[in-house]
Amino acid sequence: MKVRKVIIRSAVLAMLGTATSLVAATPALATSHNGSCETGEVCLYNNSSYSGDHDDNYDNDANYQGNTYYNSSTSLNDTVSSAENNAAWQDVHLHSAANYVGAELQIDTQSGWSKLSDYQFDNIASSHDF
């Protein structure tokens, strides 16, 4: 499970009487399922070599069933053929069955497998966790 720490600074604005100084304090966070493989996300592709339909996810996903690739009607379940882990601090594990069980394939931080068929994992993944 990925642990996110969000530091909420108390705004000491009582004496300022304005909130304009808060604008620059918001950190940029990755957005899941927006078609862009951002920092902290695992990115899944329907074809090898990180091509074809793709999906990006910042969180764990216990069950691909019912999920589709970004801007596509193709199901994510049992179709992933390449995957990359764009998280700088945690490995991600693909699992052949839902709820993080079955066969498992690790993807190291900031690494990827361009051809899951090389690891008997083509069109098999049904869940992943960091």
Ligand SMILES: [Ca+2]
């Ligand atoms: Ca994204």
Ligand SMILES: [Ca+2]
């Ligand atoms: Ca595929």
Ligand SMILES: [Ca+2]
């Ligand atoms: Ca499966």
